[in-house]
Amino acid sequence: MNSRLSVRAKVALYGALCLLALPFVFPTWWMVTSSVKPVGDIFAFPPSLIPTEASLSAYRRVFELQPFAQQYFNSGYIAAVVTIGTLAVSSLAGYAFARIRFRGQQVLFVVVLVGLLIPSEVTIVPLFRMFNSWGMVDTHWPLILVPILGAPSVLATFIMRQFFITLPAELEEAARVDGLGRFATFWRIALPLARPALGAVAIFTFLHSWNLYLEPIVFLSTPEKFTLPQALTQFVDAYGGPMWDVQLSAASMTAIPILVIFVIAQRQFIEGLAHTGLKG
Amino acid sequence: MSVLTRDTVGRAGDRSAPGGAAPHRRGWWTTRRRDQLAGLLFVAPQLAGSVLFVLIPLGLVFWYSLHEWNVLAGTFEFVGPGNYQAMADDPNLPSVLRVTALFSIGLVAFNLSLALLLAVLLNQRLRGTVVFRTLFFSPVVVSLVAWTIVWGFLLQDNGGVNGALGVAGVDGPNWLRGDWTALLSVIVVQVVKNVGLNMVLFLAALQGVPAELYEAARVEGANAWTRFRRITVPLISPTILLTSIITVVGSLQVFAQIAVLTQGGPGTSTTVLVYYLYQRAFQFHQFGYGATLSVLLFLIVLVLTVVQWRMRRKWVFHEQ
Numbered sequence: 001m002n003s004r005l006s007v008r009a010k011v012a013l014y015g016a017l018c019l020l021a022l023p024f025v026f027p028t029w030w031m032v033t034s035s036v037k038p039v040g041d042i043f044a045f046p047p048s049l050i051p052t053e054a055s056l057s058a059y060r061r062v063f064e065l066q067p068f069a070q071q072y073f074n075s076g077y078i079a080a081v082v083t084i085g086t087l088a089v090s091s092l093a094g095y096a097f098a099r100i101r102f103r104g105q106q107v108l109f110v111v112v113l114v115g116l117l118i119p120s121e122v123t124i125v126p127l128f129r130m131f132n133s134w135g136m137v138d139t140h141w142p143l144i145l146v147p148i149l150g151a152p153s154v155l156a157t158f159i160m161r162q163f164f165i166t167l168p169a170e171l172e173e174a175a176r177v178d179g180l181g182r183f184a185t186f187w188r189i190a191l192p193l194a195r196p197a198l199g200a201v202a203i204f205t206f207l208h209s210w211n212l213y214l215e216p217i218v219f220l221s222t223p224e225k226f227t228l229p230q231a232l233t234q235f236v237d238a239y240g241g242p243m244w245d246v247q248l249s250a251a252s253m254t255a256i257p258i259l260v261i262f263v264i265a266q267r268q269f270i271e272g273l274a275h276t277g278l279k280g
Numbered sequence: 281m282s283v284l285t286r287d288t289v290g291r292a293g294d295r296s297a298p299g300g301a302a303p304h305r306r307g308w309w310t311t312r313r314r315d316q317l318a319g320l321l322f323v324a325p326q327l328a329g330s331v332l333f334v335l336i337p338l339g340l341v342f343w344y345s346l347h348e349w350n351v352l353a354g355t356f357e358f359v360g361p362g363n364y365q366a367m368a369d370d371p372n373l374p375s376v377l378r379v380t381a382l383f384s385i386g387l388v389a390f391n392l393s394l395a396l397l398l399a400v401l402l403n404q405r406l407r408g409t410v411v412f413r414t415l416f417f418s419p420v421v422v423s424l425v426a427w428t429i430v431w432g433f434l435l436q437d438n439g440g441v442n443g444a445l446g447v448a449g450v451d452g453p454n455w456l457r458g459d460w461t462a463l464l465s466v467i468v469v470q471v472v473k474n475v476g477l478n479m480v481l482f483l484a485a486l487q488g489v490p491a492e493l494y495e496a497a498r499v500e501g502a503n504a505w506t507r508f509r510r511i512t513v514p515l516i517s518p519t520i521l522l523t524s525i526i527t528v529v530g531s532l533q534v535f536a537q538i539a540v541l542t543q544g545g546p547g548t549s550t551t552v553l554v555y556y557l558y559q560r561a562f563q564f565h566q567f568g569y570g571a572t573l574s575v576l577l578f579l580i581v582l583v584l585t586v587v588q589w590r591m592r593r594k595w596v597f598h599e600q
Contacts, residue, residue, distance in 0.1 A: 005404060005405060005406070010406065013401060014406075014408075017401055017402075017412050020397075020398065020416075021412060021415045021416065023468075023472045024415055024416050024418060024419055024472060025415055025418070026440075027419075027427065027430045027431060028419075028422065028430070030440055031429075031433075034433070043436070043438045045443055045446060046446070047440055047444065088325075090326065092322045093322060093325070093326035093327070096318070100319040101312075101315055101319070102315055102318075102319030108327055111327065111330060112323070112326055112330045114334060114335065114338075115330050117581070118334060118578065119529070119532065119554075119577065119578075119581055121554045121557065121558075121574070121577060122338070122341060122574045122577050122578045122581070123333070123334065123337035123341060124574075125341065125571045125574055126344060126571070127333065127337050128561075128562075128567075129340070130336075130337070145329075146333050148329070149325060149326070149328065149329020149333055150330070150333030150334055151333070151334050153326065153329065154326070154334075181314075181318075182314065182315065182318035207421060211423055213425055213536035213539070214535050214536065214558065217539075218558075228423065228425075229424065229425035229426075229536065230425075232425050232429055233425065233429070233540055242432070242433075244433055247429050248429070248433065251423070251426035251429045251430060254423045254426045255423050255427070258421050258423065259418065259421060259422060266414050269417075269421060270413070270476075271480075273480075
């Protein structure tokens with residue numbers, strides 16, 4: 001397959017790739033360009049690929065219609081806390097399952113792994129009731145505690161364990177002979193070596209939290225507490241129809257920062273996400 | 281997921297390492313005892329979380345499914361198999377299961393074939409494949425709801441897709457309002473969003489296929505299609521199985537796309553099981569029945585996982 005290609009084959013390949021790339025690239029382009037078009041032009045025929053006049057009025061209305069800055073902050077801080085918490089929980093557990101010998105290890109590992117087999121949609125009803133009885137409905141606690149400690153972090157723990165198993169044990173053994181305790185060995189020797197795995201876990205955890213939709217709409221009811229995905233769908237007119245220009249502006253503001261980070265660090269993203277085998 | 285790898289816990293050989301020389305022995309407080317404590321403390325947060333947020337809720341789902349529980353009316357009473365009887369009599373359920381199956385099969389087939397096609401194209405000796413890889417992958421990092429909103433906008437009757445078709449002289453349908461076009465739309469939107477992940481996995485697998493095999497086949501006179509079918513597919517079959525497991529389970533969890541694009545409609549033509557569960561529990565406040573549907577979802581995922589696990593075993597045998 002890797003033999004040299006003729007010029008004609010190359011042209012055909014580039015043509016096929018460009019054509020196939022359209023549905024992947026065009027929606028983002030259309031989202032951003034439509035968001036600055038005057039409302040009347042949004043559904044113009046024939047559609048114009050480049051807006052003739054730009055207006056930011058829809059962006060202004062995003063902030064007038066909803067506490068969008070607050071919602072942006074909510075999504076950001078929840079995703080940050082969840083990411084840091086997951087890194088702590090999963091690296092500790094992953095290290096212990098890979099490196100420390102203790103009684104009950106195998107049973108406990110299987111108990112934890114059950115979380116990988118259970119889609120979070122299965123447990124949403126009882127989780128709602130549990131958080132309801134703790135007075136935590138319409139707070140951010142369910143969106144923070146469940147991802148850090150529950151099923152989503154199990155995948156992270158599994159990835160960390162797989163990584164620590166591949167680390168050569170000699171480094172740690174030398175440190176332990178020098179009298180370093182378990183935690184110090186973990187913290188000073190193993191963790192710095194685990195940076196690639198930690199990066200991968202951080203990326204998919206952040207994206208997972210940033211994209212969460214079912215849990216916010218189940219648990220939150222006050223607009224000031226909404227997260228971004230939930231807020232995006234709330235820009236509707238009096239008849240419940242979407243206000244497209246405002247929705248597209250809000251969607252652009254949600255999507256673009258992550259896309260920019262992705263373009264800068266695309267290798268880490270692609271390799272990190274692919275190696276963790278995220279769900280489709 | 282690589283949960284399915286054969287070594288489950290650690291390596292057996294490790295056991296002798298700490299006990300062997302035992303330089304740390306200080307009376308009762310031996311290395312072994314300290315390791316026991318450290319191990320338990322290290323896994324404690326994850327273990328407590330798994331019990332509290334996974335195992336207990338899983339048990340409660342079964343328990344609630346035996347109850348009639350209406351939040352609005354404030355009632356919670358034991359009805360035994362009542363909800364299961366209701367499920368058997370539910371006139372919507374056959375349609376929901378049919379839509380779920382169609383959606384999953386369509387999504388998995390389309391996702392895997394497109395991912396493989398893209399990976400094969402990107403595996404050619406060509407400048408700029410990294411750029412295309414980035415482009416094909418980029419929807420994975422776009423916020424799911426933002427992505428769905430844009431596609432909802434594009435798929436309006438007078439939206440961008442029909443606009444482009446109109447320029448080409450084709451009169452496009454009202455995608456989200458027709459029964460089968462709505463289902464097709466949701467599948468396409470979801471595949472384009474996530475196919476990049478499977479594409480990257482396939483690409484890595486393709487790069488592991490030795491080039492000599494292709495050369496040998498070429499000498500034997502095998503054409504491109506034969507080489508693909510007889511060499512590529514068998515050699516990357518473990519990856520095909522891995523991606524299909526991930527994609528099948530993922531396809532059963534699709535919720536936001538349907539909630540935003542179609543709300544399960546028109547009629548019930550895009551109401552998959554997860555969306556139906558959400559409707560009954562959180563819109564109609566029938567939590568008992570919602571829990572019963574959760575049990576059904578759990579059993580479906582469990583059966584599919586076990587079936588695929590078995591297939592994996594067979595596959596591993598073939599590898600050896």
